[in-house]
Amino acid sequence: MRNKLVVGNWKMHGNMAENKQLLDSIVAAINDLHTKAQFAVCVPYPYLSSVQTTLRGTSIHWGAQNLSQFDKGAYTGEVSSGMLNDFACDYVIVGHSERRALYGETNEIVAEKYMAAQRAGITPILCVGETLEQRESGVTEKIIDEQLNAVIKLAGIESFTKAVIAYEPVWAIGTGKTASPQQAQDVHVFIRKKIASQGSDIAKDLSILYGGSVKANNAKELFTMPDIDGGLIGGASLVADDFVAICRAASH
Numbered sequence: 001m002r003n004k005l006v007v008g009n010w011k012m013h014g015n016m017a018e019n020k021q022l023l024d025s026i027v028a029a030i031n032d033l034h035t036k037a038q039f040a041v042c043v044p045y046p047y048l049s050s051v052q053t054t055l056r057g058t059s060i061h062w063g064a065q066n067l068s069q070f071d072k073g074a075y076t077g078e079v080s081s082g083m084l085n086d087f088a089c090d091y092v093i094v095g096h097s098e099r100r101a102l103y104g105e106t107n108e109i110v111a112e113k114y115m116a117a118q119r120a121g122i123t124p125i126l127c128v129g130e131t132l133e134q135r136e137s138g139v140t141e142k143i144i145d146e147q148l149n150a151v152i153k154l155a156g157i158e159s160f161t162k163a164v165i166a167y168e169p170v171w172a173i174g175t176g177k178t179a180s181p182q183q184a185q186d187v188h189v190f191i192r193k194k195i196a197s198q199g200s201d202i203a204k205d206l207s208i209l210y211g212g213s214v215k216a217n218n219a220k221e222l223f224t225m226p227d228i229d230g231g232l233i234g235g236a237s238l239v240a241d242d243f244v245a246i247c248r249a250a251s252h
């Protein structure tokens with residue numbers, strides 16, 4: 001049985017005062033929701049400590065948006081999974097398309113980061129997805145297959161018992177262009193079948209989130225699709241009312 005999960009990805013937004021206001025409003029609105037759905041926010045590193053202080057004791061989880069594939073060493077500017085553990089992170093996003101496109105993260109590096117998260121007991125949210133060009137040339141499944149294969153090769157299929165996948169078509173991220181519920185469902189089924197081909201029970205329990213312009217007004221129809229287990233929310237996670245509405249949409 002899979003429960004819904006909604007995760008906010010703040011990206012490089014926020015400041016101390018705004019974060020506090022945003023989280024206070026979110027906690028006030030959803031802390032007492034009677035639901036099996038789970039909620040989390042993935043925040044910039046410098047705010048992990050204060051976010052931990054604000055959210056500790058609430059039903060909302062927190063995490064980071066990236067991590068180093070290495071455990072320690074001379075890696076100026078990097079943050080290890082052990083450091084994330086110091087702030088009790090439950091989740092870390094790995095392989096977001098912005099990391100892949102802007103920071104040169106290959107499928108292999110993403111797989112190493114996924115492993116690093118799991119070594120520390122943090123649940124990786126593994127992002128996969130195709131660009132518009134790839135979709136239009138009919139290679140969506142091939143691209144996602146390769147993205148998943150790198151992780152399966154390094155971490156093994158069993159690792160998906162402690163992971164979340166987020167399908168995020170690159171053309172839908174921050175563009176206001178959402179994949180239709182059926183388009184997303186089709187890719188989610190592809191991903192679930194791929195995992196099932198090596199572990200059917202693992203696939204049944206695996207949470208596959210959709211991300212890419214999820215908003216208050218489209219969340220519900222996306223979340224009612226049988227293989228969409230929640231969402232990874234960028235822009236709308238920065239507006240308390242919008243994020244709360246999306247969390248509520250996952251709660252029915």
Ligand code: PGA
Nearest residue numbers: 173174212213233234235
């Ligand atoms: P968006 O971003 O909701 O602003 O499209 C989603 C994401 O990048 O995770």
